[in-house]
Amino acid sequence: MSLFVLLAVPLSLQSQPHPFTVHDLLSMDRISGQQVSPSGDKVVFVLRVTDLEADRGRTDLWMVNIDGSGLTQLTTDPENDSDPFWSSDGESIYFLSSRTGSKQVWQHILKSGEEKQITSLPLDVNYLLPSPDGQNLAIIMDVFPGMTFQETRIKVDEREKRKSSGVIYEDLFIRHWDTWEDGRRSHLFIFPLNGGAPVDLMPDMDADTPSQPFGGIEEIAFTSDGTGIVFTTKAVDEKEAWSTDWDLYYVPIDGSVEPECLTEKNEAWDTQPVFSPDGKILAYLAMDRPQYESDRYRIILRDWPDGPERVLTANWDRSPSHFFWSKDGKKIFAVAENLAQGILFSINVKTAEVTPLIDRGHLRSPSLAGKRIVYGLDNLKSPVELYSSDLKGENIKQITAINADKLAAVEMGDYEQFSFSGYNNETVYGYLVKPADFDPSRKYPVAFLIHGGPHGSFGNDFHYRWNPQTYAGAGYAVVMIDFHGSAGYGQEFQDIIRGNWALPMFDLQKGLAAALEKYPFLNGERVGALGASYGGYMINWIAGNWPDGFRCLVNHDGNIDERMAYFDTEELWFPEWEHLGTPWDNPDGYEKHNPLNYVKNWKTPMLVVHGQKDYRVVVTQGIGTFNALQRKGIPSQFLYFPDENHWVLKPNNSILWHDTVLAWLNRWLREEE
Template sequence: MYGITCTYRLFQHIAGLGDFFVSSNKRPISSNDLTNINVMNDPQISRDGEKYAFVRKEIGQDLEYYSHIFIHHYTDDIPIQWTFNKVRDHSPRWSQDGTELAFVSDRSGIDQIWVMSTAGGEPRQRTHLKNGASHPSWSPNGRYILFSTSLRTDESINATEADNAKENEKPKEPVVVNKLRYKSDDKGFRKARRTHLALLDLKTDEVEIITDGNFDHHAADWSPDSRQIVFSANRDEDEDVSNTLDLFIIDIETQDIIKLTDSSGVYSLATWSHDGKKIACIGHELDYKGATLNQVWVIDALSKERTCMTLQWDVQIGDAAIGDIRSGHPNPGPVWSSDQNHLFFMASDHGITGIYQMDRNGEISAVHEETNHVYGFSYHAPLDIFVAGISDPSNPGDFYKINRNEKGKVRLTDINVDFLKDVHLSIPEPVTTKADDGWEIHGWLMRPAMYEEGQRYPLILELHGGPHAMYANTFFHEFQVLAAQGYAVLFTNPRGSHGYGQTFVNACREDYGGKDYSDLMSAVDHVIDTYDFIDENRLGVTGGSYGGFMTNWMIGHSNRFKAAVTQRSISNWTSFYGVSDIGFFFTDWELGAHMFDDPEKLWHHSPLKYVKNINTPLLIMHGENDYRCPIEQGEQLFTALKHLEKPVTFLRFPEANHDLSRTGPPALRIERLNHMIKWFKEYL
């Protein structure tokens, strides 16, 4: 009891909500509260350092997503909204002189670059491209805006939105496929388009594409003299089957391209030093395939000499935390201090994502490391300050100002204060258990929101996807909804998860359903033995993606669970190989086998093989447009269980991809939660 009391006090202090957890007037949180949560991200400090821009995303009464740009002076109590109406505005970026703000908006019907004066007035549309524009970046001299767009080899950069409308009016044509990577879960069918970098000349309004070839180009940064751009791409001849990502420098006048790396790994999020001599980036050399920890690298822009700066630090660089409120928020990559003696970056460790600094000798220390989740930051080098987006289990996220030379942080926003004052939340209690072989497994237990001493409650085990990801000290709406319905919620990071070092994250590869499964069962046994309010005869389990695979696996290997909900799951690795947008390499990376080399191993790790053992009532939820774990995976499992006359229901979500629970259509996200609640209530 001491642990949970201290945790409650900690988050009362962090959130500054006073009697937040003890008011009897609060109501339980519900599925529909998705519409009451404001999501803030992408803080961008102005050039003078006196204010910052950010994006607020919300769900309107019509159950559609909208996002707008806000500006907040540190001296003001509340931010000022700068863009309005039923649009999606995002990616604000300040001009070098601070007089203008560029951003991306779909107000013309498709994402384009817009610019507005910081003195006021209406925004002006600056690109009118057929396939839209995104990721604006001002050149340091203020002459250009660099951005991304997509083109087929036969399309002109000067094609406009009107041309796109005409094309959409044409009869549907067959899609010609001659590449392995012809679809992706986030973009759908590629239609032979590739992502290219382009320049908008602000003096002439001319747009020029600066990359070429049948390749995708990403994550660009300007050199300080505005003459060069560093970007990421796989421009190798075998790029269709290769999973490497290289760094390149392009000269904007000659468009000559220099390759910085040697196709030995995955490098991205590159940033120039202030003197233009060095480039920092995040990446790894695929030593453990997709389970390899990211590192911080520094590359000499002239000699191409590459140095791994964090090799001795057994921590994942970047934000590995999983949640259901925010997704896809920008990662600034490694950021240079004014004197170039330090680099700043995010890293994830034991359920915490924080901001860290590293000096030239590779010495690492924390800038901000608390029991919470830093999901993004902006750094102002001359003033040595950060504006960081931070979430914790009691708060979906707010912005804080951090001075590197001072202790603590200053809260800048309280965007969800009205919502948080109205609802009763359950705050997770950290738990640590021993696996069968002695490994420590870390996780959290949430008590039912209206917990009463002496009562016994059912337990739901939540399983994260990835598997190389991390449950963390962040806000999770789904968990709060289940706690509000009277369930205890257990969520853990079994081996395979990020946050616990390279050996740990690699440990589930070629062993799916082995030690990772026993880790999870050990955690269940631990909380049952430790907390007498848990009813061991009413256990439920749910998870998505890899968590869906594990849900299927668990109920095929144990009858302890009385209800299960599997989401966007994998049931058959042999078919997954050929239908998933990543299947052709993922099965080899994670299971150590190709379908045509060792189909027996793929079948051994397939939950479908054990379907006759499944007696747990199962709800299968799957998005129709899921290309990561295609819906045929759910179909096979449903058909087999129904044919065997087992208790099963199949719920198909139209127009939903693999990210249904995070970024899917709001109405479907709410329905998903309601069906989950209904299923657990019926069987638990």
């Protein structure tokens, strides 16, 4: 069945566009993981579709010519296929699939369509990366340090048969993000394609590669000749929970020597190694300040293997998240947050001159395709589609239109960016999204969204959890402020809230006032504030320090007690940096902006949302918030997800989340009939 039929048939019954809803959000097919062929004329990518019946996403591999022709589905197995990489000759694609009950490496032969299983290992393969010479695969498996993957399998099976369930821990982490630790580590293996057993390149290291829980294969790179590999890991023993000292290590692929640390002198974060086309320079990202996970990444150039280093972007006040070399090695292309966009820059390797190329929307995983650049791009009205441009960021061409029919069937709110004078009289930016049914003569209730982080951003991208179009489709105007502390406005702008988490409320107050003045269709008497994580913390802070600002509040996974949050979270480096030390060394750093101290002022109705598997902001923080609201007699609800973490990810839970949140807003913000 063709992609057109799959996407268009459900919409054919709809004659007129309808306001955007959570069901439309979930129906959007998601592009990721695009990889350009060695010849530069084809792109393979992952396409995720939502299966509401199975309550999960399903992924398959698709391929398209760079000119947009020849869109073809490559894999059709009911189980997930992902992580595609081209073979060095461009005649096949390696990928991961769970079709045999465990995640293994498979190969799709393009000419015949044949699919072959490459690995049949007793453990799941979590990541893969082919070597440039086509002889080996780098793969990642979870093993117990000092044990082979076979021994690991035996130990895991024995544990599952035990009658007792207790676990003894002697150091941190005991749990991380949404998972209890069991002693296994993500290790880097070399798998020879011509036969032979996988080789653990870090057998005795009590450390992970890639970084947990969100690192990926971009943290690993083969040398240009394929004889060695550079990877990212944090080998700091008992300091793991309060250190951000990720380092780069080099090891030959035969594992004949122990990995060598390349960045030992830097106690902050080093990651994403990328070799120049001629293999003579290793570029990587490095932070400067230990414990600060949102420090500015600088691009470092190191003459390979042991030559001098220089900071290429010392004078560039932006933090690249992804980068790659030009074919001639004279430029580096980098993506960085900039004024609520995720844009593409060109950096001259010799002069360090930085030039913005594509400056609207959010670019995803750009890479070279001959004389062009292929990238994903999304914005506030469109999920990711594939595009290409020339090397100057011009002559842009759209490659895919996967969601064109679905987008044509919905009404979304138009959006615009605005600015105002915020804290310290500095320019602060925000976004206004109009209701889908916008009529300039009407007054609309306002959903005031507060982002997390706090060093995040609500910008020009298509979000699958906090998408303003779901509120616009329900008849709300949406206001989002990138307050001081947000990413993409310079490091000083971001750093200034360290030790003062209450400061962003000033920008939120000024920003809402500026929006109400600029946009006369906003009903300032009917505004509800919503936030998650730091945004949830800010909701609790607002409840006690701006109690007359809103008619209702929504707090998702937010702390009520910032002091206790240090003791019940997992990544201790975060509060130690943000609050200037530990609670016992600097108690005032936690108490001066602790929402708990202002509960006596609470009076605004609040919906509280929390997931049981959230180990970043634990569920008792949400329960404590709800307890306080109930004890004070404040109208309140508690939406509890026993199977979700810091995020609500399951499709049917997402529907319940959106329905509950919108019902809460409607209860307090709609005009009485």
